Amino acid sequence: MTNNINLSIEKLPVELLHRIFDNIDAETIFFSIRSVCRLFQSVVKTFDRFILNFQSISKSNFYKLCRSIDPKNVISLTLSNEIPKSNQIFWSISLVYFQQFTRLRSITFHDIDEAQFYTNNLTSICFLQLTSLTIKNLCQTIDEFQSFLLLTPSLTYLKCINGRNMIDGKRWEQFIEQNLFQLDKFEFYFHERRSITEQPYTDLELIIDSFRTSFWIEKKKWFVTCEYDMSSPETIYLYTIPICQSYMNYVSKSETNSLSTYSMIMNNDSSIISKTSSLKFTLNKSLANDIQEKKVTTNHRLFPKVTKLSLQFQKDWPIGIV
Template sequence: MSNNIKLSIEILPVELFHYILDNLDIETIIFSVRHVCRLFRSFVNSYSRYILNLTSISKSNLYLLCRLINPHNIISLTLSNEERTSNQIDLFISLVRLRQFTRLHSITLIDINENQLNFILKRINLKLLTSFSFNIKRYDDRRIKTTNSFLTSIISQSNFRKMEFNLTTDRLWKTSWPLNCSIEYLIVNEDITMDNLIKILQCSPHLYKIILKQKFSKIINNISQISTLPICFRQLTSLTIEKLDMNTDALESFLLLTPSLVYLKLIGGQHMFDGKRWEQFIEINLPKLEKFEFYFDYWDPVKKTLTDLELIIASFRTPFWIEHKKWFVTCACDIKRSTIVYLYSMPICKSFLTYEIELQKNSLSTYSNIIDNHQFIQNDVNYLSLILSKALADYIQDKEATTNQLLFPKVTKVSIEFYEEWPLLSLQSLSIFINISQIVHMTLRSYYFSEYNQNVFIGIRSFIEQAQNLSSLIIQTGLYRYKLNLAIDNIHSIIPNHVKHLGIPINTIEQIQMILDRCNQLTTIKFDVRLTKFSEEIIKWFTDNTIDSTCSKGYKMVCVWIGTKKTQSTEISVDHKRMKFC
């Protein structure tokens, strides 16, 4: 290497540095990178592609970000009134000048009230929006016309591409959908009828991708009549139906409207196990289909045998499935305990999976070279549920010596349920399923915490400490007062000090301070409580001992978005006069 080349960060082009910032979250940029040196500070100050996602932010950091970031440099904004950040949207609009957000390309508004929605949309520049996502938690019928006017304005923009919403059917029908709308990608969470869907498709010649998350039966109305009409939406090439609850006839009638599909994904609880029927329908009506993913689970009152599973899987072993399309299928059933039959394409197309050992023991696949099917289910699953039974323990002990790769390497969320007889083996053995160090969200659930000795809790804590990136921990017991008293200290002993979001049972007010002292990075905390009176005492404690905490009370729980302790400096929560909203 030439001595003339300066190996210095000072010669790094600002464009390259900004590209690096594109891959970091806003809190890391502002609270870490910005403070490294003057050069980094100047790079950060000139950065103009901030993605401001406030769904899990602490209150103190929210105040700081609103003071430190120039709104002109924010291109994406996500606000949430969800349980753990209750009333966040009102707080945000009180801290900023919304009219200064002149370069927003994407907006996501979660659990927003309709008056808040109107307030925000009135004050920001809608012309640059390419993506808009919202779900209204509380409607206000006095604002119907105003809301419809804003929505029409957004979807009429020539550069608008993506929309996700849950809007009541009558509201959606009253929204004026412009002809030649430029939208390409639509996600519907609930309340869309077939009439509304057809109207949108007829007005959107570029709409190639749709994800339907509501029950399919609520969409379909008079589908047999519709399928006879001269309607065909050839622009649609990608379709996902996540809650398929109609029979094969109704589904086929709907799919006749979409002959250009290249990708089809179906998740549901219907009997759609006839591979030959699928083959014939696809060859005739979906000739361009390249990828077909599905996950069906169907309850059958008749108990199944392996012979029954073989009859089902046989129809998916034709040359069409194996050689031409290379679509491989697994059929499984817990023959001893259940009559639910599972039929799914590989790899599994669901992001959430409950891992059941008996299903693995009683499964048949169309791919003869698979030893245990796991190489097909590992990549798409990011949320895994494990039930720590003796069957699972035996399976792990059998596989530990022979398994040399993770079964679910992409999992970042895990739910673990302990049975009474646990521990049957070390929790470290779960590392054959997941990379513990990359777990971000963990739920621990057991009705038997009061029966475990201290060594069990030491093992649980050791397991949790390996989850270095864990930010959210939920502990659920279902225990009533007496048994909870026996286990509460041990339960609290497993809480890691770096967790930011915590769900935990408590039975005395004094435990609140102990938990806050232990977990000094807590942003939100959800208390599992059994008595209404105790809920009020918790809220009063935060009112008396903190500044600006937001408490919301629900069924047997109190959720707190934690403000500032009264004993700490309160400089963060003052002096933001220049950010008054207009």
């Protein structure tokens, strides 16, 4: 006796289809899945967890999505300057459009400059429901950025790359304690150019001391590293561990001076670069010495998430070292 089982995706509950949609980008859902049949049109129409990524989208698709997807059904939004025309279209309607995102939980800005924040009146919108904010290639000063953060009091996750005059642990501590009570994770990668002093290492100590308070170490457990390349000591880098940038230019430890609030990780590259997917090596004698040392002291993969590697050879790179 055989049992005839009729397997069809159309028999799946709407809730299960919506769970599948959670892992599919909005363009695929709307332009591919929705057009399959009337049932899918209905299922897409009731979906209320769209993740809109305008980082790379055509002008026509942008208009179609804006006309067809109710902003109330969007929970995550990504904006970028990488596609100038699409970006200009979005900013032309940004204020009206943003005010309709009543269920928005996450925003990511790529290369959004200061003028776009203020010219488009984004600072007049209070994102009370927002829990996640990511800003890459931040162009604002710490004063301007913290003024914007006052509009996002419910943040639990904050990530920012670059910015101006951001290296001040005391100021960040006071601001977070007074305004971002729910912030659970804070990731950043800042760099700042300063006038060269006779004691650049002393500058590192002054900076890192502001991140050695009980707030950073015990309460939040947010650990940071501050460093400079000895070939260009005027540029100071400050970042949380692990590094939150997807791209990194790897510099040999012998060519940098660094201080960390968590000294145990200083010789553990796998902890520092666990989120980095693109890595650049400048192959020279100093790096060769680092590699030989790690062969002896390390028994695990140093860069587990790296999928793209760039190599630049210098004249002093030893022949035979791979």
